[in-house]
Amino acid sequence: MVNPLLRLDGVHTHIGQYHILQGVNLTVNEGGITMLLGRNGAGKTTTLRTIMGLWKPSQGTVTFDGKPIGGKDTPSIAQSGIAYVPETMAVFHDLTVEENMKLAARSGPPDAARLEWIFGFFPALKRFWHSPAGVLSGGQKQMVAIARALVEPQRLILIDEPTKGLAPAIIEGMIGAFQELKRQSTILLVEQNFRFAAALGDSVAVVDDGRVVHAGSMADLVGDSGLQERLLGLSLDAHQ
Numbered sequence: 001m002v003n004p005l006l007r008l009d010g011v012h013t014h015i016g017q018y019h020i021l022q023g024v025n026l027t028v029n030e031g032g033i034t035m036l037l038g039r040n041g042a043g044k045t046t047t048l049r050t051i052m053g054l055w056k057p058s059q060g061t062v063t064f065d066g067k068p069i070g071g072k073d074t075p076s077i078a079q080s081g082i083a084y085v086p087e088t089m090a091v092f093h094d095l096t097v098e099e100n101m102k103l104a105a106r107s108g109p110p111d112a113a114r115l116e117w118i119f120g121f122f123p124a125l126k127r128f129w130h131s132p133a134g135v136l137s138g139g140q141k142q143m144v145a146i147a148r149a150l151v152e153p154q155r156l157i158l159i160d161e162p163t164k165g166l167a168p169a170i171i172e173g174m175i176g177a178f179q180e181l182k183r184q185s186t187i188l189l190v191e192q193n194f195r196f197a198a199a200l201g202d203s204v205a206v207v208d209d210g211r212v213v214h215a216g217s218m219a220d221l222v223g224d225s226g227l228q229e230r231l232l233g234l235s236l237d238a239h240q
Ligand SMILES: Nc1ncnc2c1ncn2[C@@H]1O[C@H](COP(=O)(O)OP(=O)(O)OP(=O)(O)O)[C@@H](O)[C@H]1O
Pocket: 015, 016, 018, 020, 038, 039, 040, 041, 042, 043, 044, 045, 046, 047, 192
């Protein structure tokens, strides 16, 4: 049996008085993209933040690469090989793209070959290398945010809604970039855009009311419009 790279067992998270995650069970195997889908307010972002230690689980276990990480502080979790791209795009607007990338590289200057690899699927970064990140478009800023998480090799990358607010043509371009990216990284990606999720997902977990209510292959979900309707209140046809 394959050992999962990341595993959440019965994870509960409280935010103040609110009981948000109510026993999340989630498995992310090594390689490819696991999509985390669900309606608004289902608990997707809270799941990513709990994995990163930004919220502490009140119950349950989070295991990464065979070791418990639940309750550890965020810098140690990041150090263990998990990068996080929040929905709010962690980009410094006053710094150039180059400076943004340099700050993200913790163990020294960014590796030149790795930067060329990143430029291969985010060419805008090379074009705007010396420009302040604040002048870039929303899609380009999102590319900088993702590239910052990639500047050093990571075992797992958590990405929250990379397509949010982006024009359809930009989203199509992102699909190509992620197809390349997923060859080298394991990714857990929160998404609302079902077309994007369907094009890229290998596995899927659907969150509802603070629990994972469905887990399986993305292809199976894409092929079953009844299941989509029941779990997500949508069908792929309606979103094309
Ligand atoms: N800081 C907070 N204080 C109180 N409640 C919060 C806080 N953050 C999130 N919540 C609540 O937790 C629930 C889950 O939120 P979360 O952001 O995880 O959902 P989501 O599935 O990512 O939703 P969306 O797709 O709308 O981003 C929601 O009801 C939300 O209102």
